[in-house]
Amino acid sequence: MAKGVFRIKVYFRRFARRFPWFAFVIRSFVMFSAAFGGAYGFISGSTSKDSGYDPHAFAIGASFLFALACVALATMSIRMRFMGRRMRKLAAHNEALVDRNWELKEAEERARSLFEAQGDLIVIRNSEGCITFVNDAYCALAEQSREALIGSRFELTLLEQGDIANEPNGTSMHDQKIATATGPRWIAWREGLVRIDAGQPAELQCVGRDVTDRTQTERALGEARDHANAANRAKSRFLAMASHEIRTPLNGILGMSGLLLDTPLTPEQTTYAKAVKTSGDALLSLIEELLDYSKIEAGKIDLEHRPFALAGLIEDITELLAPRAQARNLEIAAYVDERLPLTVMGDAARLRQVLLNLAGNAIKFTAAGGVALIVEPGIWPNEISFLVRDTGIGIAPDAQQRIFREFEQADEGTARHYGGTGLGLSISERIIKRMNGRITLQSELGAGSTFEVSVPLAASDSGTATFMAPDLTSLSVMLVAPQTIEASLMALRLGRWGAQTCTVSDIAVAQALLPERSWHAVMIDRALGADAAEQLANAAIPHALRRIVLFTPAMRHELQPATPSAFTGYLVKPLRATSLAARLTLQTDSPTIAADDPLDRDPATPEPTEAMASSLxxxxxxxxxxxxxxxxxxxxxxxxxxxxxxxxxxxxxxxxxxxxxxxxxxxxxxxxxxxxxxxxxxxxxxxxxxxxxxxxxxxxxxxxxxxxxxxxxxxxxxxxxxxxxxxxxxxxxxxxxxxxxxxxxxxx
The missing domain is CATH 3.40.50.2300 (Response regulator)
Incomplete structure (x- = not known):
C-alpha cells in the first residue's frame, strides 16, 4: 500500500514538472479563496449594529491590513517561488536517486541470478579465514545451508592439490581435487583480494569452477601421448632391428653377387647373377625409403647448410641415371641456366635424393622419348626451380594430389605394373617443405608430366667452381641429331653461348648445308647410324674445323681408336657443360680420336683402382x-x-x-x-x-x-x-x- 502511494506521488510530481501552468493555477486559486474569505468575514463583522463602527478608523485599519496583506502575499509569493525551485530540484534529485536505487537493485538481482545460474563456486573470507559470503552452488557442494556457513571456517575435503600459478596482479590459480557426495571432483580456483566496504580490510574472494571433464580429458590425452611416444620408440627400435637383420644378409647377397660377376661365367650364369644383384638393389632401395619416411615422420631429419656446385649436382644425377634410361632406349639430359650462381648454399645430399626420386620415377613411367632436368631461376629472390619433365604416361587430374600421400600411387594398376612403396613422393615433399620450398605438378594423362621443385638457395662465395661459359659469338655450329631432348637442350645451351646453331635431323640435308658457310664445328649424333655419321664427317672436313661425334657409353666399345677417322673428338651423352665447352674451344689438328683423350671419359665412371703403394x-x-x-x-x-x-x-x-x-x-x-x-x-x-x-x-x-x-x-x-x-x-x-x-x- 505504502509503495503504491509513494509511486502516485512520484507520478504527480513528474506531471507537475512536465506541466508547470497547471500547478500555478491551483496555487493562485487557493490563495485567492483564503484572501476573499478573510476580507468577507472582517467586513461582515464590522458592519454589525454592536460593532462600534467608525468609518475613518475602519478605512485606515482596512488599508493598513490590506497593505500588510499585500506585503505578506508578495513576500510569500517570492518565497514560494524560491521554495518551489528548490523543491523541484530536490524532487528531481530524489527521483534520480530512486531510479538509481531501482537500477542498482535490479543489477544486483541480475548479478545474483547470473552467479547462481553459472554454477561457479563463490566464497568470500575475511582476514581471519571466516566466511562472509557464499553462493548457492557452494552451499550445494558443501551440503550445508548459507546460515551455517556464514561466520564459519569451513573447508572442502581436499584429496589432491595442483600446482599454484601466480599472476602479476596478485591473483593466484590452482586446481584441487575434492571429495563430494557424487564422487571426487576437480575444481579450478581463482583467488584474489577484494575490498567490499570502504575503510574495511580487503577480503579473499575465491571463485571455483568444476573442470573434472577437462582434467580427465587432459589426462587421457597425456596418457595417449605417452602411449604414442612409447609406440614411436618401439617402432624406431623395431626399424633399427629389422633394418639390421635385413641388411646383414642383404650385404652378403649384394657383395657375393658382385664377386660372382667378376668371375668367368657363361651368359646364362651372368644373367642369373645380374638378376640376383638387381633384386638386392631393389630391396635395398625399399628399405632406404622406409627408413627415410620413419626419420621424417619422427621429425629427426637434419639439413646441412654447405656450399655445393649446382651444375655438378645435376650432371651427376643425369649420369647416374643414364644407364637405366639408355637401357630402356630413353634419353636423359640436363640443362642449368647460365644466370644461376655456380655454387649455392644448402643440403646437396637431400636435394640429390629428391631429384633422383623424381627423375627415377620419370624413367620408370616413360616408355618412349626421354627425361629432362632443367634448372632455372625461380620467381622469388634466391629461389631456384628444378624441373623434371618426361614424355611418359602422365597422371590423371584426380590422382595428382593423391600421389603425394603416404603409400599412394596413381592407381592400383600402376602399383601392380611398376611396383614401389608409394613413399618416394611423400618423402620428397616433406624434405622440400623442410627446406622451405615447394613441389608442384603439371601433368596430362598420356602426355607426360612436369614436376617443379622450387627451393631457396643463396649464392655462395666460398665455392671452388670456376667454369666460364665460352664465347661463341658469330660462330656457326651444326648439330646433326634426331629431334630429341638432348638435341634441343644442346641447341639452347649453344645459343646462350652466342653460337649460330643449325639443328638438322637428316644426314642428306646436313650434307647439302655444309658448303653454305664455314662451320666452327659439326656435331653428329651416332644414333643416326655409324656409317652415315662417318660419311658426314668426311664430307665436313673442308668446311668444319671440328667434327665431333656424340654417343652413349654403351657405344664406347664400338670405337676403334687406332683406326683413322674423320672425327676430331667425341662426347659421351648425357653431356656435361664443361666437356662441351672444352670440345668447342680445344685447339687440335688431330684427324683421329686420341686413345688417351681425357674428354672421352664418362665423368660418372669411377677411375680404376690404383695399385696400392703397400698393402694394409x-x-x-x-x-x-x-x-x-x-x-x-x-x-x-x-x-x-x-x-x-x-x-x-x-x-x-x-x-x-x-x-x-x-x-x-x-x-x-x-x-x-x-x-x-x-x-x-x-x-x-x-x-x-x-x-x-x-x-x-x-x-x-x-x-x-x-x-x-x-x-x-x-x-x-x-x-x-x-x-x-x-x-x-x-x-x-x-x-x-x-x-x-x-x-x-x-x-x-
Whole structure:
C-alpha cells in the first residue's frame, strides 16, 4: 500500500514538472479563496449594529491590513517561488536517486541470478579465514545451508592439490581435487583480494569452477601421448632391428653377387647373377625409403647448410641415371641456366635424393622419348626451380594430389605394373617443405608430366667452381641429331653461348648445308647410324674445323681408336657443360680420336683402382660367416691382408696380441652387433688402452647395418673414425682404404 502511494506521488510530481501552468493555477486559486474569505468575514463583522463602527478608523485599519496583506502575499509569493525551485530540484534529485536505487537493485538481482545460474563456486573470507559470503552452488557442494556457513571456517575435503600459478596482479590459480557426495571432483580456483566496504580490510574472494571433464580429458590425452611416444620408440627400435637383420644378409647377397660377376661365367650364369644383384638393389632401395619416411615422420631429419656446385649436382644425377634410361632406349639430359650462381648454399645430399626420386620415377613411367632436368631461376629472390619433365604416361587430374600421400600411387594398376612403396613422393615433399620450398605438378594423362621443385638457395662465395661459359659469338655450329631432348637442350645451351646453331635431323640435308658457310664445328649424333655419321664427317672436313661425334657409353666399345677417322673428338651423352665447352674451344689438328683423350671419359665412371703403394694389415670383426667371407675376399682382391674374427672378445684379443708384438694393425673394421662384446665396447677398450700406452692411434671404421642417426652418434662417441653402411659399397670401401694407405705412406 505504502509503495503504491509513494509511486502516485512520484507520478504527480513528474506531471507537475512536465506541466508547470497547471500547478500555478491551483496555487493562485487557493490563495485567492483564503484572501476573499478573510476580507468577507472582517467586513461582515464590522458592519454589525454592536460593532462600534467608525468609518475613518475602519478605512485606515482596512488599508493598513490590506497593505500588510499585500506585503505578506508578495513576500510569500517570492518565497514560494524560491521554495518551489528548490523543491523541484530536490524532487528531481530524489527521483534520480530512486531510479538509481531501482537500477542498482535490479543489477544486483541480475548479478545474483547470473552467479547462481553459472554454477561457479563463490566464497568470500575475511582476514581471519571466516566466511562472509557464499553462493548457492557452494552451499550445494558443501551440503550445508548459507546460515551455517556464514561466520564459519569451513573447508572442502581436499584429496589432491595442483600446482599454484601466480599472476602479476596478485591473483593466484590452482586446481584441487575434492571429495563430494557424487564422487571426487576437480575444481579450478581463482583467488584474489577484494575490498567490499570502504575503510574495511580487503577480503579473499575465491571463485571455483568444476573442470573434472577437462582434467580427465587432459589426462587421457597425456596418457595417449605417452602411449604414442612409447609406440614411436618401439617402432624406431623395431626399424633399427629389422633394418639390421635385413641388411646383414642383404650385404652378403649384394657383395657375393658382385664377386660372382667378376668371375668367368657363361651368359646364362651372368644373367642369373645380374638378376640376383638387381633384386638386392631393389630391396635395398625399399628399405632406404622406409627408413627415410620413419626419420621424417619422427621429425629427426637434419639439413646441412654447405656450399655445393649446382651444375655438378645435376650432371651427376643425369649420369647416374643414364644407364637405366639408355637401357630402356630413353634419353636423359640436363640443362642449368647460365644466370644461376655456380655454387649455392644448402643440403646437396637431400636435394640429390629428391631429384633422383623424381627423375627415377620419370624413367620408370616413360616408355618412349626421354627425361629432362632443367634448372632455372625461380620467381622469388634466391629461389631456384628444378624441373623434371618426361614424355611418359602422365597422371590423371584426380590422382595428382593423391600421389603425394603416404603409400599412394596413381592407381592400383600402376602399383601392380611398376611396383614401389608409394613413399618416394611423400618423402620428397616433406624434405622440400623442410627446406622451405615447394613441389608442384603439371601433368596430362598420356602426355607426360612436369614436376617443379622450387627451393631457396643463396649464392655462395666460398665455392671452388670456376667454369666460364665460352664465347661463341658469330660462330656457326651444326648439330646433326634426331629431334630429341638432348638435341634441343644442346641447341639452347649453344645459343646462350652466342653460337649460330643449325639443328638438322637428316644426314642428306646436313650434307647439302655444309658448303653454305664455314662451320666452327659439326656435331653428329651416332644414333643416326655409324656409317652415315662417318660419311658426314668426311664430307665436313673442308668446311668444319671440328667434327665431333656424340654417343652413349654403351657405344664406347664400338670405337676403334687406332683406326683413322674423320672425327676430331667425341662426347659421351648425357653431356656435361664443361666437356662441351672444352670440345668447342680445344685447339687440335688431330684427324683421329686420341686413345688417351681425357674428354672421352664418362665423368660418372669411377677411375680404376690404383695399385696400392703397400698393402694394409686389417683386423675385421664380423660375426656373420657370409659377410666375413665377403670381407676377406674383397680385401684380398684389393691387395690387403685381412684377419677375420667372429666376436668381440676375439677381436680385442687379436688387437692386443698384435699391439704387444709390435706389429699393430693398420685398420680395424668393426661390426657393431656381435656376441659377447659388441663393437662399441671393444672400441672403448681399445681407445682406453691406446690412451695409456700408445702414441699411434689405430683407425677404426664401423661396419653396421643400423641406419639410424643414434647409432652413428654412438659409434663416434665410442671413438670410431668412420662409418661404413651395410650392404657394403665396394667403391666406398676401396676409396676409404686408398686414402688410408696414402696417409700411411706419407707418414712413413
Amino acid at each position: 694389415s686389417i683386423l675385421v670383426a664380423e660375426d656373420n660367416e657370409i659377410n666375413a667371407l665377403l670381407m676377406r675376399s674383397l680385401l684380398t682382391r684389393l691387395g690387403h691382408k685381412p684377419v677375420v674374427t667372429t666376436n668381440g672378445d676375439e677381436a680385442l684379443e687379436s688387437w692386443l696380441t698384435s699391439d704387444s708384438a709390435g706389429t699393430p694393425y693398420d685398420l680395424v673394421l668393426m661390426d657393431i652387433q656381435m656376441p659377447k662384446l659388441d663393437g662399441i665396447e671393444v672400441t672403448k677398450r681399445i681407445r682406453a688402452r691406446e690412451a695409456g700406452q700408445r702414441v699411434r692411434r689405430t683407425p677404426i671404421l664401423a661396419l653396421t647395418a643400423n641406419a639410424l642417426v643414434e647409432d652413428r652418434y654412438a659409434c663416434f662417441e665410442a671413438g670410431m673414425d668412420g662409418f661404413l653402411m651395410k650392404p657394403l659399397d665396394r667403391d666406398k670401401l676401396a676409396e676409404a682404404l686408398k686414402g688410408l694407405a696414402k696417409t700411411r705412406h706419407v707418414a712413413a
